[in-house]
Amino acid sequence: xxxxxxxxxxxxxxxxxxxxxxxxxxxxxxxxxxxxxxxxxxxxxxxxxxxxxxxxxxxxxxxxxxxxxxxxxxxxxxxxxxxxxxxxxxxxxxxxxxxxxxxxxxxxxxxxxxxxxxxxxxxxxxxxxxxxxxxxxxxxxxxxxxxxxxxxxxxxxxxxxxxxxxxxxxxxxxxxxxxxxxxxxxxxxxxxxxxxxxxxxxxxxxxxxxxxxxxxxxxxxxxxxxxxxxxxxxxxxxxxxxxxxxxxxxxxxxxxxxxxxxxxxxxxxxxxxxxxxxxxxxxxxxxxxxxxxxxxxxxxxxxxxxxxxxxxxxxxxxxxxxxxxxxxxxxx
Amino acid sequence: xxxxxxxxxxxxxxxxxxxxxxxxxxxxxxxxxxxxxxxxxxxxxxxxxxxxxxxxxxxxxxxxxxxxxxxxxxxxxxxxxxxxxxxxxxxxxxxxxxxxxxxxxxxxxxxxxxxxxxxxxxxxxxxxxxxxxxxxxxxxxxxxxxxxxxxxxxxxxxxxxxxxxxxxxxxxxxxxxxxxxxxxxxxxxxxxxxxxxxxxxxxxxxxxxxxxxxxxxxxxxxxxxxxxxxxxxxxxxxxxxxxxxxxxxxxxxxxxxxxxxxxxxxxxx
Numbered sequence: 001x002x003x004x005x006x007x008x009x010x011x012x013x014x015x016x017x018x019x020x021x022x023x024x025x026x027x028x029x030x031x032x033x034x035x036x037x038x039x040x041x042x043x044x045x046x047x048x049x050x051x052x053x054x055x056x057x058x059x060x061x062x063x064x065x066x067x068x069x070x071x072x073x074x075x076x077x078x079x080x081x082x083x084x085x086x087x088x089x090x091x092x093x094x095x096x097x098x099x100x101x102x103x104x105x106x107x108x109x110x111x112x113x114x115x116x117x118x119x120x121x122x123x124x125x126x127x128x129x130x131x132x133x134x135x136x137x138x139x140x141x142x143x144x145x146x147x148x149x150x151x152x153x154x155x156x157x158x159x160x161x162x163x164x165x166x167x168x169x170x171x172x173x174x175x176x177x178x179x180x181x182x183x184x185x186x187x188x189x190x191x192x193x194x195x196x197x198x199x200x201x202x203x204x205x206x207x208x209x210x211x212x213x214x215x216x217x218x219x220x221x222x223x224x225x226x227x228x229x230x231x232x233x234x235x236x237x238x239x240x241x242x243x244x245x246x247x248x249x250x251x252x253x254x255x256x257x258x259x260x261x262x263x264x265x266x267x268x269x270x271x272x273x274x275x276x277x278x279x280x281x282x283x284x285x286x287x288x289x290x291x292x293x294x295x296x297x298x299x300x301x302x303x304x305x306x307x308x309x310x311x312x313x314x315x316x317x318x319x320x321x322x323x324x325x326x327x328x329x330x331x332x
Numbered sequence: 333x334x335x336x337x338x339x340x341x342x343x344x345x346x347x348x349x350x351x352x353x354x355x356x357x358x359x360x361x362x363x364x365x366x367x368x369x370x371x372x373x374x375x376x377x378x379x380x381x382x383x384x385x386x387x388x389x390x391x392x393x394x395x396x397x398x399x400x401x402x403x404x405x406x407x408x409x410x411x412x413x414x415x416x417x418x419x420x421x422x423x424x425x426x427x428x429x430x431x432x433x434x435x436x437x438x439x440x441x442x443x444x445x446x447x448x449x450x451x452x453x454x455x456x457x458x459x460x461x462x463x464x465x466x467x468x469x470x471x472x473x474x475x476x477x478x479x480x481x482x483x484x485x486x487x488x489x490x491x492x493x494x495x496x497x498x499x500x501x502x503x504x505x506x507x508x509x510x511x512x513x514x515x516x517x518x519x520x521x522x523x524x525x526x527x528x529x530x531x532x533x534x535x536x537x538x539x540x541x542x543x544x545x546x547x548x549x550x551x552x553x554x555x556x557x558x559x560x561x562x563x564x565x566x567x568x569x570x571x572x573x574x575x576x577x578x579x580x581x582x583x584x585x586x587x588x589x590x591x592x593x594x595x596x597x598x599x600x601x
Contacts, residue, residue, distance in 0.1 A: 082419040082420075211433055214430060214433060215430065215433050216419070217418060217419050217420050217422065217427075217430060218416060218417075218418060218419075218427075218430060218479075218482070219413065219416060219417060219419070221378070221383055221411075221413050222411065222412075222413050222416055224383050224402075225381055225382075225383055225406060225409070225410070225411035225413075226406050226430070226431070226433045226434045226486075227401075227402040227403040227404075227405065227406030227407075227433070227434055227436070228402075228433065229402060267420075271422060271423060271426060272420040272421050272422050272466075273420075273422060273426060274420065
């Protein structure tokens, strides 16, 4: 009885989130930004079509796709690691992608909108994934995988600092830094087409792990006894996350905390069920990123606030609260 | 038509946890697996569940366990790990429903058979009243019964349970032994099944199980009826305790009474 009831509640939650996502997307399409401040509407039919197609549609689509990817992968990683503090950045895919992009910058191959930049990021993300598997080897031990991710993060961060250190000019260094902050500004539909071929297989791999994540709730041994090899579940989630998040970072830079906050907020709504958390987290991530990006465009004119900065400002206090509440829970 | 091991050997690195063991477990019956700590009981049970690497062969109804698809093995052999945990605070009914994952349909939408099996398992373990509570809010014993219900919900023809009554009070120990015994006889609303339980309570093992395997130092050293396997002499030799063996209402009572000097010496070594 309750099983069907909670399944029904799950779909109602998805439907509600879906409506909110559509509303946020509509808002994002309507919201403009001119030298005079935020505007609503398009300002004339011919100009409107151009603005919509060239500026606002790519921006809105990317907000939805990147936010959704981060939410989905965050939920899957938390399920895999049985830890509500897990995050897509943990596996080194984001930082690897960032390094790839930064190298493209460094060698002066990229102007602001060159395609080499996202391609470099994709290569960086895939390389860091390969390194992850080389380091963790055939180990089925999750801790080893996490430690390998931490090592890759540290290494790529060091290399990124190295590149910044040797940046040919302060402007180049600044450009690199700004890109790494994570933003949806000045993207085109090309960026969407570039990210999607990585995101879609990534999503599918993660979704294929859904029932394996449910089984993992009972521990690795019991999951195996139910016919779900934990190593297969791990492969699906890790590879899927690296692909999808690599694609996301490639086009937007690093946008943190969405993958941490969204699954965590939604978990009680799905009865803490790992598989039922995936779709709502995708929608919730899309909603959060779209709203955060719309908020940015509502700000008064001046240097545009970066999306990654906004999500970090929202996410860090949330993370602190999580730490404090889990510390209190441990004390009790 | 049985669960058969042939020269089954389990090694953890250089250490041999289970020495080559050949056993035939008939497809129905309640078998106790007893023995001192570190005797290899859990290792053997895990191997029987197809969950650990080993040499030698294990076959079920003539087919090697390793050749079964993982889902088919999962439907055939239910397994309850020792002191298992639930990592997310699901409600008890959702936890029990996870057992239906073995049937590969759950997650799309639970079928009528899934729901029926879950309610049956909840009823068997007297946990229906807890079904809508979060497992994190349950007592250790209540959670242990919910997890047993999870294993029962698989409704597998082979059920392997590792210390199912270790966390329970006397009332629920008796109840759970009754549940496992009925499950083995097919009296719980299914076909007769093979139940193998790792137990430390010798009286309950002797009273409820038709066959008792006693392991010591990685070997099955006694195998037979409770009267022979759990005789005073056998308990003395393998457990290094002086037992009090008697009968009550024409059923055996085996109570460890006093630790023996040779056991104390061994514990020091």
